[in-house]
Amino acid sequence: MKYLALVYYQESQVNAMSEQEWHDLNQQCIGCVEGLVEKGKYLAGQALHPTDTATTLRMRNGELLISDGPFAETREQLAGFYLLDAQDLNEAIQLASKIPPARFGSVEIRPVRELPPKDPV
Amino acid sequence: MPDDPLTSAPDIHRQLDQLYRQHSRQVLATLIRLLGSFELAEDALQEAFAQAARHWPQQGIPAQPLAWLISAGRFRTIDRLRKQKHETALPPREVEQLIESPETTGDEVITDDLLRLIFTCCHPGLGREAQLALTLREVCGLTTEQIASILLQKPATLAQRIVRAKRKIRDAAIPYEVPEQRELPERLQAVLQVIYLVFSEGYACSSGEQLLDVQLSAEAIRLARQLVQLLLATEAMGLLALLLLQDSRRETRLDAEGDLITLEQQDRSRWDQAQIHEGQAWLERALKQGHAGIYTLQAAIAALHAEAATPDATDWGQILGLYDHLHHQLPTAVVALNRAVALAMHRGPEAGLVALRALAAEGQLQDYHLFHAAVADLYRRNDQLDLAMQAYQQALALCEQEPERRYLKKRLEQCRFQQVRDDKRYQNKGLDR
Numbered sequence: 090m091k092y093l094a095l096v097y098y099q100e101s102q103v104n105a106m107s108e109q110e111w112h113d114l115n116q117q118c119i120g121c122v123e124g125l126v127e128k129g130k131y132l133a134g135q136a137l138h139p140t141d142t143a144t145t146l147r148m149r150n151g152e153l154l155i156s157d158g159p160f161a162e163t164r165e166q167l168a169g170f171y172l173l174d175a176q177d178l179n180e181a182i183q184l185a186s187k188i189p190p191a192r193f194g195s196v197e198i199r200p201v202r203e204l205p206p207k208d209p210v
Numbered sequence: 211m212p213d214d215p216l217t218s219a220p221d222i223h224r225q226l227d228q229l230y231r232q233h234s235r236q237v238l239a240t241l242i243r244l245l246g247s248f249e250l251a252e253d254a255l256q257e258a259f260a261q262a263a264r265h266w267p268q269q270g271i272p273a274q275p276l277a278w279l280i281s282a283g284r285f286r287t288i289d290r291l292r293k294q295k296h297e298t299a300l301p302p303r304e305v306e307q308l309i310e311s312p313e314t315t316g317d318e319v320i321t322d323d324l325l326r327l328i329f330t331c332c333h334p335g336l337g338r339e340a341q342l343a344l345t346l347r348e349v350c351g352l353t354t355e356q357i358a359s360i361l362l363q364k365p366a367t368l369a370q371r372i373v374r375a376k377r378k379i380r381d382a383a384i385p386y387e388v389p390e391q392r393e394l395p396e397r398l399q400a401v402l403q404v405i406y407l408v409f410s411e412g413y414a415c416s417s418g419e420q421l422l423d424v425q426l427s428a429e430a431i432r433l434a435r436q437l438v439q440l441l442l443a444t445e446a447m448g449l450l451a452l453l454l455l456q457d458s459r460r461e462t463r464l465d466a467e468g469d470l471i472t473l474e475q476q477d478r479s480r481w482d483q484a485q486i487h488e489g490q491a492w493l494e495r496a497l498k499q500g501h502a503g504i505y506t507l508q509a510a511i512a513a514l515h516a517e518a519a520t521p522d523a524t525d526w527g528q529i530l531g532l533y534d535h536l537h538h539q540l541p542t543a544v545v546a547l548n549r550a551v552a553l554a555m556h557r558g559p560e561a562g563l564v565a566l567r568a569l570a571a572e573g574q575l576q577d578y579h580l581f582h583a584a585v586a587d588l589y590r591r592n593d594q595l596d597l598a599m600q601a602y603q604q605a606l607a608l609c610e611q612e613p614e615r616r617y618l619k620k621r622l623e624q625c626r627f628q629q630v631r632d633d634k635r636y637q638n639k640g641l642d643r
Contacts, residue, residue, distance in 0.1 A: 090383050177385035178335055179393075200382045 091201035092134065092173045092181040096143075097165035098194025100139050116187040125173070130184055136169040165194055172201075219267040226262055229275060234259070235351055237279050239323035243386055244284050248307040248348070248376045250291075251283075258283030265497075284625035323441045325388045328433075332401045333384050347372055350429045352406075360411060360426055382585050398441075402505060403450050405433045409453050427457055438492070448506025454489035455512035458482040469487075470617040474521045486516045507536045526556035543574040543581075551584050559592040579608035583618060590621070595629045 102184070106114070109165060118136065125131035140159045147154045160167065173183040185196045231429040233256060235447040236409035241251035241258075258279040272278040346357045354372065356363040378384065379570030389397040434450040462476040491512050496506045538605050546569055555560020566585050575581035586601035602622040609615050 177383040178333075179385050179387075179389075182335075198382075202381075 090175060090177065090181075091115040092175055092185075093169040093180075093199045093201060094172070094173055094181070094185040094188060095167060095199065096169045096188055096190050096194065097197065098168050098190045100166050100168075102193060103168075106117075108139065114189060121187055121189055122171075124187065125171070128184075130174050132172040132174050134169070134171040137167060139168075140166045168194065178188065211506065219466060222266050223263065223272065226259065226266065229279075230259055233276055235327070235349055236321075237276060237283065237325050238348070239327040240280050240352075241287075242327060243285050243323050244280070245287055246386075247380065250287055254283035254287040255311065257286045258266045261286065262582060267296075276522060277510070293340060321440055322358050322388065324436065326386050329360060329386060329397060330379065330386050330402055331375075332399055332588055333379070334397070335382065335408075336375050336381055338376065338403075338407075340371055341400065342407055343368055343371050344375045345404050346429075347434075349433065352429070394443075396507070398443055398445065401437065402445055405430050405437065405449060406453075406505070408433065409456075427453070427460065430572050431457060442499075444496045444499045444501050445503045445505050447492045447499070448503065451489045451492035451496060451509035452505050452512055454485045454492065455516050457514060458485035458489065465612065467616075468613055469620070470613050472617075473515060478519065481516065486513075489513065504536060504540045507532055507539070511536075524555070530556050543569065543572075543578070547575060547578075547581055551588075553589050554591075559588040563587045579614070581605075582608065586621065588619055595625050595632075599625045599629075 091185075100110050103111070103114075106116055114119065122131060122134060143157075143159045145156050145159060171185070173184050173189065178200075185198055190196070190198050192193055232396065237253045237258065240253055241254045242248055243521045245251050245254060258493035261282045262275075262279060262455050266272075280291070328345070328349055331348055332341045336344065343357055343361070346352045346360070351358075353367045357363050358368040362370065388394075409427050411426055431450070431453050437446045438450050443597065458477060458481050459473075461482070462478075462480045463471060466470055489509065490513055493506070493509045496502065496509070503512070511529055514525050514532075516528050520552070530552045533545065535554050536548055537545045547566070550562050550565035550569060553565050564583070565586070566588065569575055569581070570585075582605035586598045586605060589595070589601060599622060600623065602618055606615060606618045609618060
């Protein structure tokens with residue numbers, strides 16, 4: 090099964106980090122990815138720039154509406170994601186518990202939904 | 211079970227009923243593993259018993275009835291899936307796997323399956339309310355209507371919650387397994403909490419008229435007993451002991467009008483001695499095994515109450531010591547409150563009031579009616595009736611359960627009566643002088 094692990098934290102908390110702390114966190118994330126790759130559990134992943142770089146769009150009545158920033162104001166902001174290959178939810182939890190920001194932010198685990206087969210032409 | 215073809219049909223139906231009551235959950239638990247789905251397993255369970263009702267009167271009861279039922283349920287389901295292969299909700303690949311999967315239905319597997327079912331229903335990925343509803347539905351086999359009425363919820367809301375929980379188990383692939391040794395202590399805590407919740411829901415419904423629901427506490431004891439049989443963990447034994455000891459007082463907790471009777475005033479001769487003995491025996495085993503946790507400690511406290519022939523004979527010193535340990539492991543306001551009451555019983559009301567005032571200063575308990583009731587009770591014992599009445603009023607303002615409200619009102623009246631009497635006595639003395 091594929092699971093998407095969405096990593097959230099308070100950007101303010103990360104902004105308050107010293108340069109060294111930020112450097113260490115990034116190195117830990119690199120280490121985490123290496124560990125997942127070694128186990129053959131890593132399918133994809135990426136860290137994201139902060140939410141002040143985000144752009145939100147909507148299509149309404151054929152019209153494209155674009156706005157600055159994320160769609161919703163939340164306590165924690167999306168900071169990155171991992172696509173994991175795990176046998177079941179327990180394994181996904183166990184793998185995601187190693188994601189470094191889990192220690193101060195949170196990680197939401199979502200099972201990937203496969204789309205139904207394409208309609209015959 | 212007799213394997214006698216001459217056994218009469220009504221007799222077989224009676225035995226089948228009994229088999230359903232006692233073992234349908236085990237059959238279900240194994241079918242969930244074999245079919246990989248709660249929904250398919252539930253249908254299979256009904257089909258298996260329907261088949262038995264049809265065939266057993268002619269063929270006699272098979273030598274291994276549970277294995278027969280499991281096999282029949284599995285076979286019928288796979289047969290049905292094979293026929294509707296193209297219309298089924300399951301992806302074709304999974305149907306193939308199901309059809310090819312080997313059949314294993316030894317007795318030892320069946321008991322493991324029940325554990326799998328319990329741990330799956332109490333998986334931390336499900337919310338506490340979903341865990342509770344799912345456990346009552348799948349492990350206890352109660353109907354959605356029964357659970358809704360017990361938990362004071364609309365049947366539709368409850369049904370929705372159970373459907374959602376099952377969907378999450380399926381879509382997020384919550385595994386149908388007993389946790390590994392490494393995770394077991396933590397996962398067991400969730401199971402114990404749910405069982406305790408089942409018991410306390412039955413012991414005192416959170417609001418409304420009825421305070422006792424005998425059936426539900428019996429269900430919880432049955433669950434705890436099953437868990438202990440499957441898994442000899444200290445805290446599982448501690449929980450079973452605690453439930454048995456608390457339940458031994460069930461008959462004496464309410465008077466004929468349905469009003470609460472405090473531990474102090476209960477008729478101890480009517481406590482269920484058989485339950486007390488069994489509770490004590492499980493407690494001893496738990497204590498011998500070591501690593502006493504919150505349930506074993508609470509059971510030890512309950513046992514000390516059960517062992518006291520009269521309220522005065524209660525070993526409050528030891529109870530206080532146990533509360534200290536409990537508070538160390540479970541530092542909640544409620545435990546602190548009970549500890550303060552034990553302190554008052556051991557060293558006098560003044561000491562208890564000092565501890566309660568310290569708790570109030572922390573500001574955790576102001577909205578909790580039992581806190582004010584405890585304060586009131588200690589003032590009353592200390593002959594500070596004005597303060598006692600004030601605290602009873604505060605407790606009443608916060609309390610929603612009708613029997614407890616009646617109890618508090620009764621106490622308040624007693625204080626008023628005592629005060630008037632004391633005043634008269636004082637006036638009479640004044641006249642004498």
